[in-house]
Amino acid sequence: xxxxxPLRIGVLGTAEIARRRLLPAFEACPDTxxxxxxxxxxxxxxxxxxxxxxxxxxxxxALLERDDIDAVYLPLPAALHAEWxxxxxxxxxxxxxxxxxxxxxxxxxxxxxLAADRGLVLMENVMFVHHPQHAWIRGLADAGxxxxxxxxxxxxxxxxxxxxxxxxxxxxxxxxxxxxxxYPVRAALELLGTxxxxxxxxxxxxxxALVDTGGAALLRTPAxxxxxxxxxxxxxxxxxxxLAGSTGVIRLEHAFTPPGDHRPAVTLRxxxxxxxxxxxxxHDQVLxxxxxxxxxxxxxxxxxxxxxxxxxxxxxxxxxxxAGSMAPGVPRQSFETSSSPRCDGDAHDETVRAAAQAVxxxxxxx
Numbered sequence: 001x002x003x004x005x006p007l008r009i010g011v012l013g014t015a016e017i018a019r020r021r022l023l024p025a026f027e028a029c030p031d032t033x034x035x036x037x038x039x040x041x042x043x044x045x046x047x048x049x050x051x052x053x054x055x056x057x058x059x060x061x062a063l064l065e066r067d068d069i070d071a072v073y074l075p076l077p078a079a080l081h082a083e084w085x086x087x088x089x090x091x092x093x094x095x096x097x098x099x100x101x102x103x104x105x106x107x108x109x110x111x112x113x114l115a116a117d118r119g120l121v122l123m124e125n126v127m128f129v130h131h132p133q134h135a136w137i138r139g140l141a142d143a144g145x146x147x148x149x150x151x152x153x154x155x156x157x158x159x160x161x162x163x164x165x166x167x168x169x170x171x172x173x174x175x176x177x178x179x180x181x182x183y184p185v186r187a188a189l190e191l192l193g194t195x196x197x198x199x200x201x202x203x204x205x206x207x208x209a210l211v212d213t214g215g216a217a218l219l220r221t222p223a224x225x226x227x228x229x230x231x232x233x234x235x236x237x238x239x240x241x242x243l244a245g246s247t248g249v250i251r252l253e254h255a256f257t258p259p260g261d262h263r264p265a266v267t268l269r270x271x272x273x274x275x276x277x278x279x280x281x282x283h284d285q286v287l288x289x290x291x292x293x294x295x296x297x298x299x300x301x302x303x304x305x306x307x308x309x310x311x312x313x314x315x316x317x318x319x320x321x322x323a324g325s326m327a328p329g330v331p332r333q334s335f336e337t338s339s340s341p342r343c344d345g346d347a348h349d350e351t352v353r354a355a356a357q358a359v360x361x362x363x364x365x366x
Contacts, residue, residue, distance in 0.1 A: 006033040007294045010069035010093070012060045012084055014039045014048045017098065018075040022125075023052045025286045026073070031294035038063035060084060064091045071121075071297060074098060077166045078173030082107045085122065089114050094121040096293045099182050103173045105312035112305050121302045123293050126186050126311075128256045129304070130292050131285040133264040134190055137243070137250055141191075145268060146245030152192055152227040153242045154184030156256050157214070157235035160206075167233060168211055175211035176233045177203070177319055183256045184229035185217075185318070186311055187241055192221055194310045199226075201322035206234045212326065217318045247271045260284030 009032055011018055026032045038057040039045035045056035057063045064072070064087055071094035074084055082102040088095045089111065101124040102108045115122035128134070141149060158180060161167050167174040188196060196219045203215035214232035221227075239257060243250045251267040258264065261282050268276040296303050 004031075006031055007094075007297055008033055008035040008068055008070040010035055010057075010063045010066065010072050011037040011048075011054075012063060012072055012074045012088070013076045014044050015075035015098075018073070019048060019051075021286045022073060022075065022290070023048065025284075025290040027052055028287055029290045029294065031298075032290055035068050036063055036066055061087070064088060064093070069093055071096065071293070073125075077169075078103055078178055079171065081173075082111065085111050086114065089118060089120055089122065092118070092120070094123075094293075094297050096123050096125055096290075098125045100124070100173075100178050100312065100315065101308060102312065103178060105309065105316045108309055108312040112302075112309060115302060116305075119300065121293070121296045121300070123296060123302055123304070124308045124311075125289065126182065126304075126308075127285045127289045128183065129186065129190055130288040131258070131264075131283050133252065133255075133266070133280050133283070134187075136280060137252060137266060138191060140250060140266070140268070141243050141245070145248060146243060146250055147247030149192075149225050149243065149245050151225060151244045152188055153229075153244070154187045154227070154255070155230045155238045155240055156180045156183040157230070157232035157238045159237060160234040168209060170210050176213050176231050177215055177315060177322075179231075179233055181215065181217075181229070181231035181315065181318070182311065183239075184231055184241065185219075185314055186307075187255065188219055188227040188229060189307055189311060189314075191241075191243065192225060192227055194307060195222055196220065196227065196310075196314060198314060198317040198321055201318045202325040203322040205326065209234075212322075215318070215322055217322070219314070258285070260286065 009026055011034060014037060023034065026034050034052055034054040036055045036057050037045050037048045038060050042056060042058040045058060049056045063069065072088040074081060074095060074097040076084055078100055081097050085095050085097050102111065112122060166172045167179045199218040199220050201215065201217035203212040205211065206213045213234040216228065216230040219227040239255050240253050241255050248268060248270045253265065254262055263282045264280040266278045266280065292303060
């Protein structure tokens with residue numbers, strides 16, 4: 001039997017998240033191989049390919065013209081995701097795009113439909129959902145370990161971004177909601193189901209910021225289970241969630257970005273004060289994500305499409321609900337999600353020019 005050929009990956013951009021996490025995972029996964037890496041400058045692309053292999057390519061459009069690419073990984077600024085995801089799909093490539101897939105639920109729906117119509121896999125890179133610790137916790141709750149589920153509380157906050165970081169730029173789709181807010185919202189969807197609605201939300205910004213730097217939202221299921229989610233990009237690091245029930249609480253620390261060698265510790269606290277601690281096996285969720293993407297391409301079925309769309313809808317609803325709580329002077333487009341730029345040949349609109357000016361070292365990723 002002939003050996004199965006690895007999925008040939010083209011990388012659009014040399015962001016830190018690509019260099020630090022995804023490129024090493026593509027290299028380690030036997031089902032993927034990096035064929036080419038594109039950057040706005042040839043030298044930057046060459047630096048990356050010297051380390052991870054593949055051919056350096058100057059310009060994102062030039063990469064899509066190659067005939068040795070099966071799939072594209074896209075770690076560009078959020079405001080550019082929709083344009084380049086669409087270009088990649090229309091060139092016949094599967095796409096793994098950094099979260100959020102787009103900054104607008106309408107565009108998210110359109111791109112998911114485009115991928116499905118063309119028989120292509122479009123997958124949003126929310127890596128924590130591929131860690132088995134969450135399925136283990138769901139099983140614990142489903143088995144009645146905490147009685148009847150009452151509420152869910154999740155927090156993901158990170159320290160302040162450095163000046164000039166793309167996540168502080170309204171033109172590039174920056175802000176805490178679309179950066180760290182994705183995690184607790186997605187966790188609520190994974191653990192409570194997609195039938196969630198936004199009850200209310202509030203946001204804040206630190207002095208001098210042009211985007212939201214923190215916020216919180218309250219969501220609710222039809223059965224009345226409440227989900228409180230908090231997020232921020234100018235805070236002490238927190239990455240935790242709790243499921244609270246009528247007879248106990250399940251708590252998970254390091255919930256969203258655990259290192260590959262981290263052994264998760266799940267705490268189960270009963271109503272009478274007794275505490276159980278369960279230590280789970282370590283798992284590399286980055287490698288797991290890459291393997292899942294390759295498997296999805298082989299199977300011809302995109303995972304999590306419905307959840308991805310519902311996540312986009314909830315993020316938009318949170319933005320709209322919280323917009324009135326923002327301090328005066330914050331541009332509305334820096335917080336309320338708006339339509340992403342449509343692809344128009346090789347023309348670079350204001351968003352693309354902003355990216356070229358603002359991102360000397362392409363974006364870091366959480």
